[in-house]
Amino acid sequence: MPERDERFDEPAVRFDRVSLSYGPEADVLADVSLQLKPGSMTFLTGPSGAGKSTLLRLAYLALRPSTGRVSLFGIDTGKLNRPTLARLRRRIGVVFQEFRLLEHLTAYENVALPLRVNGDQEKRYRDDVVDLLKWVGLGDRLDARPATLSGGEKQRVAIARAVVVKPDLIIADEPTGNVDEEMGERLLRLFRELNRRLGTTLLIATHDLNMVRKAKADVLRLADGMVVRVAAPPPAVEEAPA
Amino acid sequence: MRTTGTSPLLPKEDAREAALFFVVCALCFLAALSGLVARSAYAAADSWTEQVTGQITIRVRGTDGDATRAVSLVSQTPGIRSAHVLARKEAEELLKPWLGASGVPADLPLPHLIAAEGSGNATGLGDALSKKLSGAGIDATVDDHVTWSQDVKRATDSAGLVALIAVALLGMTAIAVIAFATHATLLARKDIVELLHLSGARDSYISGLFEQRFLMLGVQAGAVGALLAFGAAAFILFVVKQSDQRIWLLPQLSLSLADGLILGLAPLLAGVAAMLAAKVTVLRSLSDMV
Numbered sequence: 001m002p003e004r005d006e007r008f009d010e011p012a013v014r015f016d017r018v019s020l021s022y023g024p025e026a027d028v029l030a031d032v033s034l035q036l037k038p039g040s041m042t043f044l045t046g047p048s049g050a051g052k053s054t055l056l057r058l059a060y061l062a063l064r065p066s067t068g069r070v071s072l073f074g075i076d077t078g079k080l081n082r083p084t085l086a087r088l089r090r091r092i093g094v095v096f097q098e099f100r101l102l103e104h105l106t107a108y109e110n111v112a113l114p115l116r117v118n119g120d121q122e123k124r125y126r127d128d129v130v131d132l133l134k135w136v137g138l139g140d141r142l143d144a145r146p147a148t149l150s151g152g153e154k155q156r157v158a159i160a161r162a163v164v165v166k167p168d169l170i171i172a173d174e175p176t177g178n179v180d181e182e183m184g185e186r187l188l189r190l191f192r193e194l195n196r197r198l199g200t201t202l203l204i205a206t207h208d209l210n211m212v213r214k215a216k217a218d219v220l221r222l223a224d225g226m227v228v229r230v231a232a233p234p235p236a237v238e239e240a241p242a
Numbered sequence: 243m244r245t246t247g248t249s250p251l252l253p254k255e256d257a258r259e260a261a262l263f264f265v266v267c268a269l270c271f272l273a274a275l276s277g278l279v280a281r282s283a284y285a286a287a288d289s290w291t292e293q294v295t296g297q298i299t300i301r302v303r304g305t306d307g308d309a310t311r312a313v314s315l316v317s318q319t320p321g322i323r324s325a326h327v328l329a330r331k332e333a334e335e336l337l338k339p340w341l342g343a344s345g346v347p348a349d350l351p352l353p354h355l356i357a358a359e360g361s362g363n364a365t366g367l368g369d370a371l372s373k374k375l376s377g378a379g380i381d382a383t384v385d386d387h388v389t390w391s392q393d394v395k396r397a398t399d400s401a402g403l404v405a406l407i408a409v410a411l412l413g414m415t416a417i418a419v420i421a422f423a424t425h426a427t428l429l430a431r432k433d434i435v436e437l438l439h440l441s442g443a444r445d446s447y448i449s450g451l452f453e454q455r456f457l458m459l460g461v462q463a464g465a466v467g468a469l470l471a472f473g474a475a476a477f478i479l480f481v482v483k484q485s486d487q488r489i490w491l492l493p494q495l496s497l498s499l500a501d502g503l504i505l506g507l508a509p510l511l512a513g514v515a516a517m518l519a520a521k522v523t524v525l526r527s528l529s530d531m532v
Contacts (some may be wrong), residue, residue, distance in 0.1 A: 062440060064532050083444055085532070090442030100437050104253035116251070117443045 010074025011035040012169050012201035013059055018068035020054060028054045030226050031068070036218075038073075038168075039199040041191070043212045046222035052205040053097065053173055055222065059203060060094045060171045061085060073168065090118060093162035095172035099154045101146040101161075107133060107153075108142040111160045118165065125164075132160045135190070137183065151178040159187055163194060170194065172204045176211055184208065188215060251438065252431065252451050262423040263463045266416060266516065270467025270508050271474075273412040277504040278475050280405030285500075287398030291391050296323075298367060300356040303381045309354035312380050316358050319374060321367050325358035360386075416512060420456065421519040428452070428527055435524070439531050449524040453517045460516030464509030472505050 013036040020029040029051045036042050044052050057063045058070055061077060070077050072088060080088065093114070101110045108129055115125045133142055136156040146154055155178040162170055170191070176184040188211055194200040206212065212219060220227055300316065302309045309327050316325040328336075333355050334346050346352065360367045368386030375382040428435065438448050 060440060061532055062436075086439075086442050086444045088442075089440060092442075094440060100433065102251075102253075102434060102437065105249055105251075109249050113251075113437070114441045117438060117441045117447065122248070 010038070011071070012038040012040070012073060013203060014069075014071040014074075015055075015058070015065075016069040016071070018058065018065040018070060020058065020063065020066050027066070029058070029065075030224075032227055033068075034220060034227055036201055036203060038201055039195065041195045041202040041215065041217040042204070043215065043217055043219045044203060044205040044222060045207070045209070045212065045219060050222040050224060052222055056094075056171050056173050056203065056205055059169075060092050061089055090114070090165065091168040093165060093167035093170040095155075095159050095162045095170070095175045097173040097177070099146075099158040101154055101157055103146050106143045106145055107138055107149065107157045110146070110157050111164050113161060114165045129160075129164060132164055133157075136160050137186070152180065152183060155179050156183065156187070159190070163190065163200075166194070166198055167200060169201045169203070172202070172206075174206055174208075175204060176206065176208050181210075184211060185214070191215075250451075252434065252455055259423075259427065259459060262420065262427075263459060265419050265423075266460055266463035266512055267467040267470070269412050269416040269419070270464040270512050271470045272467075273409050273416070274468045274471035274505055274508040275474060276405045276408040276412065277508070278471065278501055280402045280409065281500055281504060283398045283402035283405060287395045287402070290394050290398070295391065296360045297387055298322075298358040298360055298371065299385045299387070300358060300371065300375070301383045301385070302354040302356060302375075304354070306354070308380050309356065311378065312354075312375055312382055313356055315374055315378055315380075316356060316371060319367070319371060321360050321370075323359045323361055325356055328355040328357055413511065413515070417515045417519055420460065420516045421523055425523045425527075428523055432527075435527065436531065439528065445525060445528045448528060449521050452520040452524045456520035457513045457517040459513075461509045461513035464512030467512070468505040468508040471508070475501070 013034070015032050015034045018029060018032045019027050021027040032055065044055065046052055054063070058065055059072075061070075061072075064070075064078065073091070075088065077085065077088065102113070105113070111133060112122070112125060112129045115129070116122075130139070130142065133139055136159060138144075138153060138156055138160070141149065141153060144153075146157070149157065155175065159172070159175055162172065172191075175191075176187055179187065191202055191204070192215070195202050202217075300312060302312050313325050313327055316322055330352060333352050336355075337346055337352075358371075368384045368388065372382075372384045375384070435448055438451075
């Protein structure tokens with residue numbers, strides 16, 4: 001089990017009146033406040049262009065808010081220096097919508113990337129990475145490069161890369177967008193297993209309402225840059241004023 | 243089954259890096275060659291000055307007796323180590339380059355030439371000898387080669403300075419080109435940089451990947467450039483030796499330890515310049531990310 005922050009009771013993700021705009025245009029996100037309890041599983045839904053990806057980018061520290069505060073594991077990320085931010089990012093696994101696999105690395109090497117960045121020795125993680133790739137159905141594609149993988153296979157490699165470090169928080173942007181229903185269910189089971197067994201907090205943006213229904217998890221609905229609806233159970237979430 | 247995680251995180255070099263390799267190689271070749279020329283110019287200046295320092299030639303217009311008397315006066319002058327009248331044969335030998343191998347007609351009178359050697363630190367000997375000989379009623383011209391050697395030194399120093407400026411300019415050009423190429427490479431690798439950044443890699447870790455890549459590129463390209471410069475210098479030496487010609491500065495161009503140092507330093511400097519340019523460029527780009 002990964003090392004937990006001593007402030008375990010603090011929300012894993014907390015947005016306090018967060019707004020984000022690019023230049024003088026209207027806010028992409030407007031005055032969003034929310035909290036994700038540690039060990040919770042939350043789906044983020046909403047129409048295209050509602051700001052889901054932007055919200056996720058703020059949560060995985062690719063963006064800074066224009067106003068407001070983003071805290072992870074009880075730490076105000078706006079006050080951190082770069083090395084501390086780097087350490088914090090290692091506690092987050094991200095499944096990017098566009099996969100972001102490195103074309104010159106094999107599937108195995110792509111999955112092992114966060115471990116290499118952590119400075120782990122290959123002999124210590126090799127079996128885990130192979131097992132993980134077998135679990136996502138890519139046991140026979142370990143040495144395949146992304147160019148030879150289908151969209152669904154790339155998606156699974158990206159998911160394996162996000163979970164390989166057993167992060168405290170997994171943020172996924174449309175993780176089942178390119179996989180068939182059966183694989184979608186397997187991936188959902190993987191997420192649930194991580195959530196239940198390791199206490200990993202999950203924030204998943206999706207259009208897949210079927211997956212949302214099956215997961216029976218918290219749901220945030222985003223529209224026009226604002227959180228407009230929170231499905232049960234609501235106590236973990238504070239809806240921003242509309 | 244391979245399944246190892248040892249592939250480099252940066253992809254192997256692409257066309258951009260091949261072009262950069264060529265540019266760094268060419269710049270290093272020119273810089274190393276300029277360095278060799280600068281060193282040889284300074285060595286030439288020192289060598290030629292050393293050769294003529296203390297050498298005094300006195301032309302006596304008069305009889306053999308005047309020449310003998312002049313030698314006696316010159317020999318007794320403080321600061322003069324030795325003096326002797328050049329025999330006709332020695333004088334003819336000196337005139338050979340101008341009058342050809344057929345030599346000087348036997349009936350052509352030649353001035354009496356006295357070769358004197360002063361101690362290296364004696365200054366103003368030429369003027370003192372002129373006054374002394376003139377005072378003794380001997381019609382003589384004293385040439386202590388000071389003017390000539392100063393001209394040579396000025397010329398060789400200028401050549402050396404020009405070569406040094408060329409080296410400095412080439413070095414700065416190399417750094418600018420490398421920085422530009424690194425920036426272009428980084429833009430092409432932005433996806434990798436951002437992924438590593440979001441995976442929790444420290445700035446120094448990401449920068450280190452590029453620094454290592456560009457250090458190796460700089461050293462390798464610099465080594466090839468320095469080798470080519472060595473080849474060019476060796477070729478020039480070979481041609482000079484084959485033709486048995488003495489060309490102003492070229493006789494000083496030798497592949498000595500100092501030249502080896504210049505050739506060895508060129509790739510190291512190219513590597514360090516490339517590494518630093520990569521570091522600055524990468525860290526600057528990373529500072530734009532959260």
